[in-house]
Amino acid sequence: MQAVKAGDTDWLQGKTWSLQYYIDEEHHEVLKAAHQLYFSENYINPFLFKSILKMEKEVVAMVANMLHGPASAVGTMTSGGTESILLAMYAYREWARKHRPSIKVPEIVAPSTLHPAFDKAAHYFGLVLRKAKVQSTQAADVEAMGKLITKNTILLLASAPSFAHGVLDPIPAIGNLAEKHGLFFHVDACVGGFMLPWVEKLGKQLPAWDFRVPAVTSMSGDLHKFGFGAKGASVVLYRNAQVFEHQIFVNTEYSGGIFATATMLGSRPGGAVAAAWAGLQHLGQEGYLKNAKAMLEATDLLRAGLVALPDIEIIGKPCMNILAFSTKNNKPDIYVIADFMEEKGWVVDRQQLPPSIHLTVFPYNIPVIGQYLADLKSAIAWAKANxxxxxxxxxxxxxxxxxxxxxxxxxxxxxxVFLDAYGKGMGNEAPIAEQPSREHKWLGRLNRFLAFTFKR
Ligand SMILES: Cc1ncc(COP(=O)(O)O)c(C=O)c1O
Incomplete structure (x- = not known):
C-alpha cells in the first residue's frame, strides 16, 4: 500500500493549493489519537455512546459561539459540508411541506457562485434552485437575486465566502431581502466558518456574515476544513429548532424497532466527532489565531507578488486566505499559463466562468510562495512568446x-469519465471512454481533460 500511495500527489511539498487542510505533525498526532480511541464505535445511536454525544454537543456549542448564534441555536455534526448542506435543504423542504402546502415545488434563490453541493441538494430533493448572476467582483448581486423570487420561494442562500474566489457575499443586504419577503436565509460558511472569526479578531473589518445578521436562519461550517479536524466533520446550525426539527428522521414501523437519526448516515463513525473535539481543544482560540495569522500573512505576500505582475489581476476582493487570479482580458491565455505551471510540477486548480486559477494558502504552501511567483513570471513570458x-x-x-x-x-x-474510472479494475472489459463515440470527435479527447470540474 505504501508503494502504491507513493504515486499519489505529495501535497505536503506545498505544490497543491486546495483540499488538504493540515497544520503540522503534532496536531495530526492529536487527531489520530482521538480518532483511534473511538475507531470502533458506531455512533448511529447517540444514546449508547454518551461521551460522543457530549463531544458532539460541545462542538456544536463552540461553533454556535464562534458564529454568534443565539442561545436558542441548535444543530448537529455531520460528515462534511455536503451533508450539512443537504440536511439544511431537506429540513427547509420538509418545513415547507408542512407549513406552506400550497407550494408544490419549493424554490431557492442563490448567487451563481454557490458551491455545487446546493445543486446536488436541489437535485436530490426535487427543489428548484434559481441562480442569479453575480457582480463583476463575483459577489452576489442582491438586486438580481430579488428578481428571481417568486411566490414559491422559501429560502435565500449566500456564501461566506465562496470557495472559488474567496469572495464574501453581502450577507446584510441579502438578509434585508429575506426579511422583506419573509424568507429563510442559509449562509454557507463551510470554508470560511473557521477563518473569518480569526480574520476579524486580527483586525480586518468585515460586513457581518453570520448570525449577527438577524435574518440568517441557518449556517454550515466545516471542521474538516479550517477547523483542522479529521476528514468527515462539519456542523449544520439553525437559529432555533423551528426548522431543525424537520432534519430528524423517524420511522416507527421498522421491524427492527423504532428507528431515528438526526443526520443522513445510518452507521456513523465516532472517530470523526472525537477528532474534531480534540482538535478544537488542542488548538484553542490561540492556536487558531496563530495559524490564521500565518496563513493570512502568506496570502498578503502572495497577493502582493501577483499584483506586481502587470498582466495579472486578482478576481474580486478575497476576504481570507483564498484567492483566484486571471490575466487581464485573458491575455495571455490563463489556461496556457496553467499548462506551463503544471509542467513545473504545480497542481493547478483551473476555474471557469470566468477562466482563472484558484489558490488556497495553507501552512505548507508558505515556504514555496517565492518559487510559485517566479514560475508564474516565467509562465507569463512563455505564454506571451507562444x-x-x-x-x-x-x-x-x-x-x-x-x-x-x-x-x-x-x-x-x-x-x-466516472463510469470509466469506477469500471476499471472491476472486471469491466471495455472502458466506456474508449468505446466509439457518436458525438463530435473532440468529445473523446474531452474525457481525459475534464478532471478540473470534479477536482474539488
Ligand atoms: C463554500 C463551500 N461549501 C461547501 C463545500 C462542500 O464541502 P465538502 O467538500 O466537505 O462536502 C465546500 C467544499 O470545499 C465549500 O468550499
Missing part, C-alpha cells in the same frame, strides 16, 4: 470547455 499554445493540448481543451454552450454534452462526458 500565443499558438492556446490552441494546443490542455489549454485548448479547457478554453473550449469554458466557452462551450452545450453543457449537456459536457455533463454526459463527465459521467462517462
Amino acid at each position: 500565443p499558438s499554445a492556446m490552441t494546443e493540448g490542455n489549454a485548448a481543451m479547457y478554453g473550449l470547455m469554458a466557452r462551450i454552450p452545450l453543457r449537456g454534452m459536457v455533463k454526459d462526458n463527465v459521467r462517462k
